[in-house]
Amino acid sequence: MADTDWPGCARSLKGVILDMCGVLYDSGEGDGVAIPGSIEAVKRLKASDLQLRFCTNETQAARETFVAKLQRLGFDILVSEVFSPxxxxxxxxxxxxxxxxxxxxxxxxxxxxxxxxxxxxxxxxxxxxxxxxxxxxxxxxxxxxxxxxxxxxxxxxxxxxxxxxxxxxxxxxxxxxxxxxxxxxxxxxGKPSPTFFQSVLNDMGLQPHEALMIGDDLVNDVGGAQRCGMRGVQVRTGKYRAPLQKRASNSPT
Amino acid sequence: MADTDWPGCARSLKGVILDMCGVLYDSGEGDGVAIPGSIEAVKRLKASDLQLRFCTNETQAARETFVAKLQRLGFDILVSEVFSPxxxxxxxxxxxxxxxxxxxxxxxxxxxxxxxxxxxxxxxxxxxxxxxxxxxxxxxxxxxxxxxxxxxxxxxxxxxxxxxxxxxxxxxxxxxxxxxxxxxxxxxxGKPSPTFFQSVLNDMGLQPHEALMIGDDLVNDVGGAQRCGMRGVQVRTGKYRAPLQKRASNSPT
The missing domain is CATH 3.40.50.1000 (HAD superfamily/HAD-like)
Structure with a gap:
């Protein structure tokens, strides 16, 4: 996100949608590992005035099992807040x-x-x-x-x-x-299908320009959100790799 | 191949290139099985005035091993006649x-x-x-x-x-x-790369219009040969399937 756009965006911002794998945690053996700072970040978002939803293309486990894993890692997350394919x-x-x-x-x-x-x-x-x-x-x-x-x-x-x-x-x-x-x-x-993102916006009762999507995937998270009229922010954790980034056709807002 | 084109083509025809899997034999357990009539067809082509080469995308075995298998099935084929990727x-x-x-x-x-x-x-x-x-x-x-x-x-x-x-x-x-x-x-x-087909034509010392490619794959055999200026004939053995054929974008000459 370009610095100059941030203040304007921040004023209208009413909701945040977080990707999970690569943003909150890295998957792997057992439950995987929480990415440093992410448990605290979720806590602070929940304590703020912003609405918060989680939007994942996770398809290795049923939602109940998956959310239980995140809870064991220390995240304050409910099944009803999670959207999956x-x-x-x-x-x-x-x-x-x-x-x-x-x-x-x-x-x-x-x-x-x-x-x-x-x-x-x-x-x-x-x-x-x-x-x-x-x-x-x-x-x-x-x-x-x-x-x-x-x-x-x-x-x-x-x-x-x-x-x-x-x-x-x-x-x-x-x-x-x-x-x-x-x-x-x-x-x-699932992501980046517009139908999928729209169902999350509907659940929050927000317009696209009022929501921000944060993910580690430039196409499925950032690009998908942008095509729906949302802002998209790419984190540099998870799958982010500078050499691959150079070849992408879109860029974070 | 449209019937009306056949006599014209036959007069200039000096060489035939045969795909192998699906044309000469069906692969599978052990050596696979020869397709009925194909051993005799190779014999008759070799006895004719036409030059004959074999052009395969077979990559499961080295050429020597692969040709030995075809010989065991009864085909009169030499390693030097076979082109593979x-x-x-x-x-x-x-x-x-x-x-x-x-x-x-x-x-x-x-x-x-x-x-x-x-x-x-x-x-x-x-x-x-x-x-x-x-x-x-x-x-x-x-x-x-x-x-x-x-x-x-x-x-x-x-x-x-x-x-x-x-x-x-x-x-x-x-x-x-x-x-x-x-x-x-x-x-x-390999097929359908023009470089690959050209190397076979060079080996026979023929121009594209003097050669006919016979295969069971509409894209790699027929289409590849057509793009080089050769005639392409599709057999209805091997992978040929009528429902898939309907969706193809090219057709045999």
Missing amino acids: APAAAAVLKERGLRPHLLVYDGLLPEFDSVDQSNPNCVVIGDAAEKFTYQNLNEAFRVLTDLEKPLLFSLGQGRYYKETDGLKLDVGAYMKALEYACDLKAEVV | APAAAAVLKERGLRPHLLVYDGLLPEFDSVDQSNPNCVVIGDAAEKFTYQNLNEAFRVLTDLEKPLLFSLGQGRYYKETDGLKLDVGAYMKALEYACDLKAEVV
């Missing part, structure tokens, strides 16, 4: 009468318990990490090629994220692999 | 002083024995099948992100191929995954 996707599938073949982290499966998964007529992928085996990807690919109208949903489109042992490919890379193999375009649920 | 890539790497991190099938490694692989300054991926694990892809990704100028070579860009137990994702899908994650464009070695 899986519950949003489950709602879309039910609305449209779709039966998914799921390629997601085992921990995320409970979010789809209420969705009919027999005789699949679409594929849903999330960050499946170690489950992104050649065999599992072939299985998802074959479901798509057997459909008259192949339909792929992707829970986010992140390129990569940081865990304590290094950078790791995110769901977006595998989304692109299946898009190319099947010659189709996936429907993205 | 790995020897072409090894030549490019040596020419440009590049040291590859290899993500390829174990059987292909001997093709790179003469290439320095210490302290890698590029990544080469081929169809690695079961070796396309999350861990191996992350490793290739990290090599690329650590480079000042990330450089990715892909041995072919096929979307998928057919084995006896079904369709499987080809190297192109994983190339797209890494391209997206690293925000770069891979250099493709």
Whole structure:
């Protein structure tokens, strides 16, 4: 954010939306580790007049499990304050009468318990990490090629994220692999989808110019928020890398 | 190929280039199986006045091993008649002083024995099948992100191929995954690269209009040959699937 813009923005600011992984904590073995200063920052935001929500493309665990982890790390966070792609996707599938073949982290499966998964007529992928085996990807690919109208949903489109042992490919890379193999375009649920950001603004009862999104991903956090009319701030923790930054097509406000 | 074009083409035809997997045989357990009629077809082409070459994006085994398999299946084929991406890539790497991190099938490694692989300054991926694990892809990704100028070579860009137990994702899908994650464009070695087709034409001493490419892949075989000025014929064996065909942007001549 350019310094000259900050005072004007600050006066109208009524709400803050925080990305979680890479902003509040770095994931990895066990619960991962809180980023220094972030627990205190959440505390101060909650004590302020600003509204606060959390907006994550986390799809390795159901929301309850995920929030419990953050609480163990010391964060003052409630499930009702957290917006994530899986519950949003489950709602879309039910609305449209779709039966998914799921390629997601085992921990995320409970979010789809209420969705009919027999005789699949679409594929849903999330960050499946170690489950992104050649065999599992072939299985998802074959479901798509057997459909008259192949339909792929992707829970986010992140390129990569940081865990304590290094950078790791995110769901977006595998989304692109299946898009190319099947010659189709996936429907993205989660950041940077405008529908997803709008649902958070609706929950706060705010206009886009009254809200600020803070994330470590220039495309999904900053770019997504900017396209909705919000301000976007990029932190230099998490996946931030100067050399990659130079090649990006947008920049933080 | 439209019927009306065939007689004109046949008069000038001096050479035939055959794709191998999906045209001569279906791969799978063991040596795979010869496609009915293909052993006899190769025999008749060799007995004719036409020159014959084989052009494959096969990257699961070194050429010697691969040709020996085809010979066991009953095909009259010599190593010197076969063009494949790995020897072409090894030549490019040596020419440009590049040291590859290899993500390829174990059987292909001997093709790179003469290439320095210490302290890698590029990544080469081929169809690695079961070796396309999350861990191996992350490793290739990290090599690329650590480079000042990330450089990715892909041995072919096929979307998928057919084995006896079904369709499987080809190297192109994983190339797209890494391209997206690293925000770069891979250099493709093999079909449909014009350089690759031209090297086959040179070997036969023919002009493009004197040669016919026969393959099961509309983009890499037929499209690649057409862009070089050759005729392209698509067989309906191998990976051919009517529903996928309908969505393609080019068509056989």
